[in-house]
Amino acid sequence: MQGGEKRTGCQTTERQADLMDPARAAAFQVALGQEPTIGAGSVLPPFFHQLYFWAPRPPGALGRDGHPRVGDGIIPDMGLPRRMWAGGRLAFHAPLLAGVPAERVSHLEQAVRKTGRSGPLAFVTLRHEISQGRRVCVTEWQDLVYREDPDPSAARPAPPEARRDETERRTVSFSTTLLFRYSALTFNGHRIHYDLDYARQVEGYDGLVVHGPLLAQLLMLLAEEAIGPLAGFAFRASSPLMHFDTAELCLKGRELWVRGPDGRQCMTAAAETG
Structure with missing residues (x-):
């Protein structure tokens, strides 16, 4: 973690468990216009783990954008309201199976505030390790960017x-x-x-x-x-x-x-x- 951000009440590691319900993956296949072929024991397609490891929060714990309020969990409050998923990278070590219990351990790798051409920016990197049967199957790095509200009079890049x-x-x-x-x-x-x-x-x-x-x-x-x-x-x-x-x-x-x-x-x- 880098930068001078405030870290009051915010941890740097989270653990979540999930049963990897096959019905959720099959529903996503249908949403994409595919046949629902995924059942218990099926290999999940790459990135389908995004459907799992929900972290619901009550309405009072949400920010104005509908995401969990920053500063209460793993992501610090960097003082900037707009959140964007800038990108990420993944390493697939072994297949994830539908219907098999899994665990995701998330780490805060970086939280740094800088000034760019468009104003202040905050960069947050999370690392997720997803395991089944004590074996890490997927490692994912998630890059988030936070920025100020847009200036309606400013020209768009x-x-x-x-x-x-x-x-x-x-x-x-x-x-x-x-x-x-x-x-x-x-x-x-x-x-x-x-x-x-x-x-x-x-x-x-x-x-x-x-x-x-x-x-x-x-x-x-x-x-x-x-x-x-x-x-x-x-x-x-x-x-x-x-x-x-x-x-x-x-x-x-x-x-x-x-x-x-x-x-x-x-x-x-x-x-x-x-």
Whole structure:
């Protein structure tokens, strides 16, 4: 942990257990338009662990954005209201099985506040170790960014242009129903994904924001289908995708990206095979 943030009442490690209910994974398959093939003992697809290890909090313990209030758990209060999942990386050591009890141990690796071109920023890195039968199956690093509320009079930075040299491409769209279902299945209360007035008026987006982890999930499924079982995966968000946008999932070799309808780069990723 770095920086001069306040740490009152905030621990740096959390443990959670979960039974890894197969019905939740099968419901996610249905939400993605797939056949529900997952049952007890099935190998979970990569990143499906996002559906588990819920940490519900009562209404009084939530922040204005619907997430658990910072400063009460593993994430410190950095004094900045807007939360974004900037990216992450994963190491897949062994398959996770549906219906088998699992444990997730989460560690706060970094919490540092800096000043960027757009103002103050806070960077938080969490490391999650997910085990079944005393064996670590997945290690995940989650990178979060916190920032100030947007200035309505400030010009928006131009998003980067996405590559156009892909060898495989999938066109995808995101209904408000899919965003709701993903929020529900992952117990993600962030209002930018379902509260249109909040997303526009408070956080300054043009519409509902497609979850970064949902984009990463789709890229992982594409990578596994194209190049085989994954040993690792890293992704980085670069510009938000709105619920009314049609996007393209792109792959070339082990590199992947999400291209928005105007050609902007929304996410980049790299896959590793064992």
